[in-house]
Structure formats: structure tokens, C-alpha cells
Amino acid sequence: MFYRESGDFKTSYRGDQQMFPIFLxxxxxxxxxxxxxxxxxxxxxxxxxxxxxxxxxxxxxxALGLNLLTGYCxxxxxxxxxxxxxxxxxxxxxxxxxxxMNMFIVILLSGxxxxxxxxxxxxxxxxxxxxxxxVATLAAQFFLVxxxxxxxxxxxxxxxxxxxxxxxxxxxxxxxxxxxxxxATYLFCLVIVVVFALIAKNLTxxxxxxxxMAIRDMDIAAEIIGVPPLRTKLSAFAVSxxxxxxxxxxxxxxxxxxxxxxxxxxxxxxxxxxxxxxxGGLGSILGSxxxxxxxxxxxxxxxxxxxxxxxxxxxxxxxxxxxLIGGLIMFFLIVEPHGLAQLWRITKEKLRLWPFPH
Amino acid sequence: MKxxxxxxxxxxxxxSVASWTASAELVFxxxxxxxxxxxxxxxxxxxxxxxxxxxLNERDGGIGGVPLRVLPCExxxxxxxxxxxxxxxxxxxxxxYQPLSTGITYQLIPKATADGIPVHSMxxxxxxxxxxxxxxxxxxxxGTYWDAASIIVNYILGEEGGDLKDKxxxxxxxxxxxxxxxxxxxxxxxxxHGYNLTLxxxxxxxxxxxxxxxxxxxxxxxYVLMWGWGVMNQVAIQEAANIRYPMDQFIGVWWSxxxxxxxxxxxxxxxYKAIAFHGVGDGFAVYDxxxxxxxxxxxxxxxxxxxxxxxxxxxxxxxxxxxxxxxTAQGIHGVAQINSGQMRDGMEALKVDQARMTELGLENFGPxxxxxxxxxxxxxxxxxxxxxxxxxxxxxxxxxxxxxxEVVDALIxxxxxxxxxxxxxxxxxxxx
Numbered sequence: 207m208f209y210r211e212s213g214d215f216k217t218s219y220r221g222d223q224q225m226f227p228i229f230l231x232x233x234x235x236x237x238x239x240x241x242x243x244x245x246x247x248x249x250x251x252x253x254x255x256x257x258x259x260x261x262x263x264x265x266x267x268x269a270l271g272l273n274l275l276t277g278y279c280x281x282x283x284x285x286x287x288x289x290x291x292x293x294x295x296x297x298x299x300x301x302x303x304x305x306x307m308n309m310f311i312v313i314l315l316s317g318x319x320x321x322x323x324x325x326x327x328x329x330x331x332x333x334x335x336x337x338x339x340x341v342a343t344l345a346a347q348f349f350l351v352x353x354x355x356x357x358x359x360x361x362x363x364x365x366x367x368x369x370x371x372x373x374x375x376x377x378x379x380x381x382x383x384x385x386x387x388x389x390a391t392y393l394f395c396l397v398i399v400v401v402f403a404l405i406a407k408n409l410t411x412x413x414x415x416x417x418x419m420a421i422r423d424m425d426i427a428a429e430i431i432g433v434p435p436l437r438t439k440l441s442a443f444a445v446s447x448x449x450x451x452x453x454x455x456x457x458x459x460x461x462x463x464x465x466x467x468x469x470x471x472x473x474x475x476x477x478x479x480x481x482x483x484x485x486g487g488l489g490s491i492l493g494s495x496x497x498x499x500x501x502x503x504x505x506x507x508x509x510x511x512x513x514x515x516x517x518x519x520x521x522x523x524x525x526x527x528x529x530l531i532g533g534l535i536m537f538f539l540i541v542e543p544h545g546l547a548q549l550w551r552i553t554k555e556k557l558r559l560w561p562f563p564h
Numbered sequence: 565m566k567x568x569x570x571x572x573x574x575x576x577x578x579x580s581v582a583s584w585t586a587s588a589e590l591v592f593x594x595x596x597x598x599x600x601x602x603x604x605x606x607x608x609x610x611x612x613x614x615x616x617x618x619x620l621n622e623r624d625g626g627i628g629g630v631p632l633r634v635l636p637c638e639x640x641x642x643x644x645x646x647x648x649x650x651x652x653x654x655x656x657x658x659x660x661y662q663p664l665s666t667g668i669t670y671q672l673i674p675k676a677t678a679d680g681i682p683v684h685s686m687x688x689x690x691x692x693x694x695x696x697x698x699x700x701x702x703x704x705x706x707g708t709y710w711d712a713a714s715i716i717v718n719y720i721l722g723e724e725g726g727d728l729k730d731k732x733x734x735x736x737x738x739x740x741x742x743x744x745x746x747x748x749x750x751x752x753x754x755x756x757h758g759y760n761l762t763l764x765x766x767x768x769x770x771x772x773x774x775x776x777x778x779x780x781x782x783x784x785x786x787y788v789l790m791w792g793w794g795v796m797n798q799v800a801i802q803e804a805a806n807i808r809y810p811m812d813q814f815i816g817v818w819w820s821x822x823x824x825x826x827x828x829x830x831x832x833x834x835x836y837k838a839i840a841f842h843g844v845g846d847g848f849a850v851y852d853x854x855x856x857x858x859x860x861x862x863x864x865x866x867x868x869x870x871x872x873x874x875x876x877x878x879x880x881x882x883x884x885x886x887x888x889x890x891x892t893a894q895g896i897h898g899v900a901q902i903n904s905g906q907m908r909d910g911m912e913a914l915k916v917d918q919a920r921m922t923e924l925g926l927e928n929f930g931p932x933x934x935x936x937x938x939x940x941x942x943x944x945x946x947x948x949x950x951x952x953x954x955x956x957x958x959x960x961x962x963x964x965x966x967x968x969x970e971v972v973d974a975l976i977x978x979x980x981x982x983x984x985x986x987x988x989x990x991x992x993x994x995x996x
Contacts, residue, residue: 256651261644302986355739355765365748365979366690366741368670372986383987384678462643464670466741468768469643506648513637514652520638521598521607 209557225407231554242396247389255388256461261502262495263395264457269482269494270406271449276480277489278410279442280422281331285324285343287475288350289447291467292320293454295360298369301459302362309374309381309459313398316455317448323350324447331439335425347476354467370464382459391460398456402449407491409445418442419489450479485538487545496546504531588901590627590890592617592883593635593653595646595663601769602641602794604824605875607866609664610636612879614865615858619850620887622857627887628894630901634865641794643667650675659907660684660886666742669702674987677701682908684889686882687712687818687841691745692979694941696912697991699980703911705885705935705942707841710975712817713746713789714967715946716839717753719815720787728759734785736776736792736800739765743791746817748979750789752971759786770796777803790816797825805832811951812837818946821958822874826951834953837961839946842881842930844958846872850880850925874958877929884924885933889914912937931964937994941976944969 214229216222226232250259268286275281296316300307327346331339354360361369373383380386381394409415417438420428429435458465465471478501486497505527512523542548556563596610597603617632626632635656637649646668650661661676661683663669669689676683682701685693691710693702721728735750737743747763754761762785764776770792777800780788788809792800797820804814812835816825821838851871859868870876893902893910902910916933931945945964952959984991 253651253655257648364982365745366666366670367744368667368741370670370674370986373988384674462647462671463674465643466667466670468739469667472768509638510652520596520636521603524599524638524640 209554209560225404225411239400242400243393247393250388250392252388255392257506258503259392260395260456260461262499263399264453264461265479265482265498265502266495267399267402267453267456268450268479269486269498270403270491271446271453272479273483273486273488273490273494274406274409274418274449275442275446277483277487277493278415278422279418279439279446280425281328281439281442282336282340283343283446284340284473284476284480285327285346285350286450286479287471287473288347289320289324289450290454290457290475291350291354291471292323292447293317293451294458294465294471295354295369295467296320296451297455297459298362298371299360301372301374305372305374309376309394310398312374313452313455313459317452320451320454321444321448324443324450325440328440328443328447331443332436344473344476347473351467351471354471366466368464368466369458371459371462374459383463386460395456395460398452402452403491403495406449410491414441414445422489481535483545485535485545487547490545490547492550493545493547496550500546501531504534589631589633589657590659590902591633591635591653591657592886593637593649593656593658593661595637595639595649595653595661595665595668597639597641597664599638600640600642600794601771604798605794605819605822606641606664608822608824608870608873608875609879609882611864611866611870612876612881613662613883614879615854615876616850616880616883617887618858618863618865619854622861622863623853627890628900632887639663639665639668641665641667643671647671647675654679654681657903659890659902659904660911662686662882662886664688666690666745667740670741673699673702679904680908681904682911684882684886684911686878686885688742690983691941692976692983694939694944694976695980695991696935696937696940697980697994698984698989699940700992701908703935703940705914705940706930706933707818707944707946708941708972708976709745709791709817710749710972711941711944711967712839712946713749714753714972715965716789716815716817716948717750717757718965718968719839719948719962721757724786728757730758730760731787732760732762732783732785733787733789734762734764734780734783736764736766736773736780736788736790738770738792738796739767742793742819746789746791749972749975752975753968756968756971766792766796766800769794771799773799773803777807777809780804780809781807786813788814790814790820792816792820792825797822798828801826801829801833801836804836805829811835815839815948818878821949823956823958824873824875826953827956831953833951836951837948838951840874840949840958840960841946842877843926843928844874844877844949844960846877848926848929853925854880881926881930884926885914885916888916888920888924911935912940937992944972 209230272286275283293316296319297312300312330342361367371382374381379390417433420433421438482497482501485500487493508527512518594613597606614634617634621632635653637653639646639649666688669685672683685704687707689704691708693699693704694708750761766773790800816838818839826833826836858864889911892913893906896909897906914935931943933942944967947960947964948962949958950961
């Protein structure tokens with residue numbers, strides 16, 4: 207009744223092929239984006255920026271990237287943390303070498319560098335599949351973190367091996383560094399995330415995405431019908447690494463402001479992003495956002511309820527959160543193995559028929 | 565997106581509920597960690613910090629008549645959680661941050677400076693923050709990593725009769741900003757004294773050190789230094805005992821020097837040495853009050869079992885210095901309810917002499933503190949302590965002595981100048 211396509215006539219190919227063919231869907235996305243762009247910047251404060259919105263966007267970006275590779279192209283990767291490190295260090299080297307460079311360009315170039323590295327580490331995917339590929343990308347994770355620890359050039363020979371994001375401006379407003387206003391960093395990330403989410407959505411609807419899915423579903427069949435595995439797999443690695451690199455650059459430049467490779471980009475980050483897309487939904491753009499929000503916000507929410515609201519001891523809460531998150535992950539995977547995005551899909555199906563399901 | 569909003573909305577409501585409670589009080593946030601691989605070291609420190617502030621509340625009614633509130637936030641020694649903790653507590657009138665993590669300190673240095681909140685990284689954090697002209701809001705008195713490295717080398721010099729030519733020193737360090745801090749100083753000193761320096765990194769969390777100790781066993785360096793934290797310390801000391809490395813040639817930094825680190829190795833840890841910047845044990849008058857007002861009254865932050873341990877002492881010392889700084893700030897500004905900017909002034913004017921220490925029940929607990937605009941790193945004195953496995957106790961085996969200022973000060977000037985250039989900071993005029 208509220209949510210249906212009947213009566214929503216398309217009279218042109220353009221109309222038929224649009225990204226959100228259902229009227230309500232379209233308006234929902236437009237309203238949420240308008241709210242995010244026009245209302246949130248006026249309400250945001252430091253806490254919301256640094257603890258809620260920016261981390262969600264950064265991780266959503268990483269989840270998007272991994273989802274393109276794992277969810278759409280079926281190539282399992284455990285190198286996400288390492289690729290984020292490549293993005294972060296690339297942005298650091300670029301912005302310290304060329305301080306005048308526009309921040310958007312720095313972030314995009316960092317993504318480009320990561321795409322190149324990703325293709326290099328994607329080469330084994332032509333020979334090995336599944337868990338074995340996961341092990342090969344695991345090597346990337348360890349190698350890259352080791353590299354950034356080992357070669358002082360990457361951290362500009364600083365004594366402690368930390369990289370620190372210098373203050374950078376756009377239109378006279380600080381985007382990185384401690385004096386950046388919350389709304390500025392928020393909008394900066396939002397623009398990047400929204401643009402790249404739309405690109406990802408379109409990629410997956412077009413020829414490239416379809417060839418990825420063909421490889422995912424059965425690579426031999428795909429090869430027989432003319433999908434070149436080399437180009438397809440490597441393009442998936444390139445695009446995915448680009449997204450992850452951009453996310454790593456934002457993670458370092460905007461969110462943390464200082465990072466060291468072992469802690470900020472360790473193997474746990476690779477798993478975190480993998481969990482995000484599994485919980486959010488493999489092969490779903492919306493799922494990447496839901497998964498990132500789930501993994502980032504639920505601990506913060508529980509912490510605020512139990513420590514801030516109920517006043518329980520912090521160590522007890524820290525342990526309880528681990529238990530509860532683990533329980534929730536199991537719960538959602540049992541009731542909905544296809545991720546939270548599938549729940550949303552089912553809700554939509556139900557809404558279409560409501561109130562006359564038969 | 566829908567879930568995001570829901571979650572965000574509900575957490576916002578809770579946040580606002582939590583922040584209504586502020587009134588006339590001095591807020592000391594405690595970014596502690598009682599979970600994870602660093603908890604064995606994090607818990608006693610957090611207990612000491614909390615208990616001393618509780619003592620001031622119970623015995624003196626706070627500082628200058630204003631009650632204190634401790635705001636604990638669990639970081640798990642994780643920088644992202646540390647940032648979240650900082651952002652969630654800074655709005656509540658927090659006076660000073662003591663994150664007990666070099667990684668989190670690095671995160672907070674620019675943020676806290678911009679927010680005008682002082683950070684006291686006591687004997688950790690960025691060493692060059694000792695240069696107060698560049699780091700206006702960051703303090704690391706009473707000593708820095710580079711002081712520690714230099715004092716240890718001085719001690720070795722004394723042991724070896726003043727000559728380190730062709731001696732070999734190996735540094736086993738936590739592969740993080742924390743562990744890498746002393747490297748530059750040790751390299752400089754090796755140029756000066758002619759010893760060979762070998763660096764062995766141990767990755768987080770530090771449970772796997774077989775290959776590092778195999779290398780030590782093969783090369784038998786004359787001295788092994790350690791910059792470790794959390795479980796890494798216990799594992800390293802156990803491994804050293806396993807390969808029968810002479811314990812009196814194994815010297816840790818002050819963060820690798822607690823009971824929790826040596827007790828698991830049992831007899832094998834006997835003779836292990838470490839540097840310290842304060843006294844050991846519970847033979848101080850303040851402990852009578854702590855037992856009377858806090859532990860026996862059931863108000864202790866932990867289970868009360870950590871009293872008198874090295875890290876409990878250090879947490880208590882940190883709280884004592886913070887309280888003294890708050891008192892100084894109240895004196896300077898003539899108000900009881902100070903804010904974080906006034907707290908900063910208090911920290912910069914902090915003077916704790918032996919008479920005051922005796923008054924506080926901490927006679928000869930540590931060297932005199934004398935912070936100034938130019939010197940945020942304090943006296944930079946350290947003593948060597950040694951573990952006696954038989955009596956299960958530490959004892960100081962040397963007096964407090966200073967570092968090689970010529971080397972350390974030059975490095976501090978160089979590193980802080982680099983930081984100032986990177987961040988467009990014009991050093992303050994400290995009037996020399």
C-alpha cells in the first residue's frame with residue numbers, strides 16, 4: 207500500500223533504467239541525503255563527528271570496497287588493513303611532499319596508489335581461489351604493515367614511526383588537523399562517501415559489475431561466455447583497493463590524525479571489515495553501510511547505555527560488549543544468513559504486498 | 565542508513581542524560597584499561613590514580629574545598645577507543661588527561677592543545693613535549709624516555725668502568741611509537757660511547773618472542789634493554805630466564821618494571837633490573853590514610869590488592885601531581901572551581917619539594933618537581949631498581965641521577981623544532 211511500483215509507469219528507457227526505480231525508494235534516498243547534507247552539519251558536534259559519523263563513513267567506505275571484491279566478484283581478501291595502510295601512507299607522503307595539493311586530490315591519488323598495489327597483490331587470484339586466495343592476501347596484510355614499519359621514508363624519518371596528519375585547508379577551512387570544525391570534516395567525508403557509493407551502485411548495475419558477478423557465480427562458465435577472468439578479477443581488485451585506499455586515507459587524515467602501522471592497520475582491521483560486509487550483506491551496497499554502522503555504533507551505544515546510563519564499571523562493560531556483540535553477530539547470522547540488507551529487502555517485499563499478502 | 569539514524573538517535577539521548585550531572589566539582593578523567601593484553605599493567609595504575617583522588621575527597625573534601633569526580637573510560641590501550649573516550653569526556657569539564665598510552669598521547673597532543681586541555685603523559689608519550697615552548701599543553705614530567713635511555717646507559721657505563729667500546733647492547737622493544745621512542749637516543753649514545761646497538765622489535769601484543777630471544781641467545785649481548793608493556797614484559801622476562809640470560813644485565817624501562825611482570829617467571833626473574841622515577845613499596849605515610857579512608861572504607865577502585873605495587877604507586881603519584889597542580893592553579897587564579905586552562909597554568913607552575921612531599925606522606929618518594937614554561941619534562945632523574953625474587957620485592961640499588969643532558973637536550977630541541985615546523989607552531993617566548 208505504501209510501497210509499491212504499481213501505478214509508477216515508466217515511459218522511457220531512461221526512466222526504466224534509473225538507479226531507484228520505485229518512487230518511494232527514490233524519495234527515501236533523496237530525503238536521507240538531503241538531511242545528511244543540509245541538516246546534520248548544523249547539529250553536529252565534536253563527539254558526533256569523531257565518535258559516530260566520521261568513523262561510520264570511513265568504515266562504510268572500506269566495507270564498500272571489500273564488498274565490491276568479495277561480495278560482487280567473489281574474491282576473498284584479508285588484506286584490507288594493509289590496503290588501508292597504503293592509502294593512509296600515500297596520503298601522508300603526498301600531502302607532506304606537496305602541501306598545496308587539494309585534499310580531494312590527495313585522497314583520490316591515495317586511492318589510485320592503493321589500486322595499483324591492490325592489482326599487484328590481486329595477481330595471484332588468477333591462479334588460486336577461495337581460502338587459498340585469502341591466505342595470499344593475508345601475506346599482503348603482513349607485508350605492507352611490516353614495510354611501513356621498516357622503511358623510515360614512509361614516515362618521513364620521524365623518531366617514533368608515527369605519522370601525523372598536518373593541518374590542511376579547503377576554501378580557507380581546516381579539513382584535517384585539530385582545529386578543523388566538525389561540520390567541515392563531516393561534509394568532506396560525506397561528499398566522498400556519497401559520490402563513491404553512487405559510483406559503486408552504478409558499477410554493479412553495469413557491464414563491469416555483471417562480469418564480476420559472473421566470475422563470482424561460476425568462473426569457468428563466465429570464461430566460456432566471454433568474460434575475461436584476468437581483466438575482470440584485476441579490475442575488481444583495482445576498484446576495491448581504490449575504495450579501501452580512500453577509506454584508509456580518510457581514516458588517517460580526517461578521523462585519527464595520527465597513526466602507527468601495527469596498531470591502526472593490523473589484521474584485526476581486515477577482519478573487522480570482513481565482518482561488516484558479512485553482517486551487512488555480501489553483494490549489497492546498502493549492506494556495506496548497515497554493516498559498518500552495526501560494527502562501529504553498537505559498541506558505542508552499549509557503552510553509553512551501560513557506563514553513561516547505568517553507571518556500571520567500565521571493565522565489566524568492556525567485557526559485556528564483547529559478549530553481546532558476539533551474540534548479536536551469531537543471532538543475525540542464524541536468523542538472516544544473507545545479512546542485515548536482506549532483512550531490509552524482505553521488509554520491502556512485505557510492504558509491497560501489505561495489507562493484502564495473498 | 566535507517567539503522568544508523570536509529571542507533572545514533574538513541575545514543576544521543578543517552579549522551580545528553582549523562583552530561584546533565586555536571587556541577588561544582590573538579591573532573592579528572594581516567595582513560596584507563598582494565599581489559600585486553602595490557603590490563604595487568606593498566607589495572608594497578610588506574611587503581612592508584614582513582615584511590616588517591618578518592619582519598620582527597622574522603623579526607624580533605626576534595627581540593628581547595630571542591631569535591632573531585634573521577635571519570636573512568638575504558639580504552640583497552642586502543643587509540644580509536646581512546647579518541648572516543650576523549651571526545652565523550654572532554655565536555656564534562658575535564659581538567660587533565662593521562663591516557664597511559666603513548667599511542668593515545670600522540671592522538672591527543674594536537675586535539676587537546678586545540679581544545680585547551682592539558683595532557684600529562686607522565687614518563688611516556690612524545691619525549692620532545694618536554695620542550696614547553698612548542699608543546700604548550702603537553703607535560704611529561706618527571707622524566708622522559710630519552711632520559712630513561714640515557715640514565716640506563718650511564719648506569720651501564722658505571723658498571724663497566726666508564727668504557728663501552730666493543731660492548732654490545734640489544735634493545736627489545738614493543739613495535740609501536742612507544743617502543744621506538746628510545747632508539748634515536750640509544751643510537752646517538754652509541755656514537756658517543758662506541759657500543760654496538762642491536763634492535764629487536766616485538767609486535768603487539770608481544771606473546772610471541774621466541775625468535776627474538778633465540779637471536780639474543782646466539783649473540784649473547786652484554787646488556788639487554790627492554791621497552792615493553794603488558795604481557796610482553798612477562799613473556800620477555802620468562803624467555804630471558806629460559807635462555808639463562810644473566811638477569812642483572814637485563815634492564816627494563818620504568819614501564820617494564822612491575823610485580824606483574826616478574827612474578828610469573830618466579831626464581832628466574834631474580835636480579836632483573838629496571839629504571840624507576842619514584843620510590844618502591846608501601847612504606848610511606850600516605851598508605852596509612854589510603855588504608856583508613858579508602859580501602860577499609862570499601863571505596864577502593866579495585867580490590868585493594870595492588871597497594872604498594874610499582875604501578876599502583878605510579879598511578880597514585882600521577883594523581884598526587886595532578887592534585888598538586890590543581891592546588892597550584894587555584895592559588896594562581898584565586899578560584900576554587902578551576903577550568904582546564906587554569907589547570908594548565910597550575911601544571912606549568914608546579915613545584916613539589918621534599919618538604920611538601922613529606923607533608924603529603926610521601927617522604928623521599930621521588931625527586932623534587934620543578935616545572936617551568938620551557939621545561940615540561942621535569943628533573944629527568946631516575947634510579948635503578950632490582951627485583952628480589954626471594955622476598956618478592958623491588959629495591960632501589962642506586963640513588964636518583966640525571967641523564968646525559970647534552971645528548972638528550974639536543975635531540976629534544978631537534979625533534980620539537982621539526983614538530984613546530986610541521987604544524988606551523990611559533991614557539992612561545994619562555995623568557996629563558
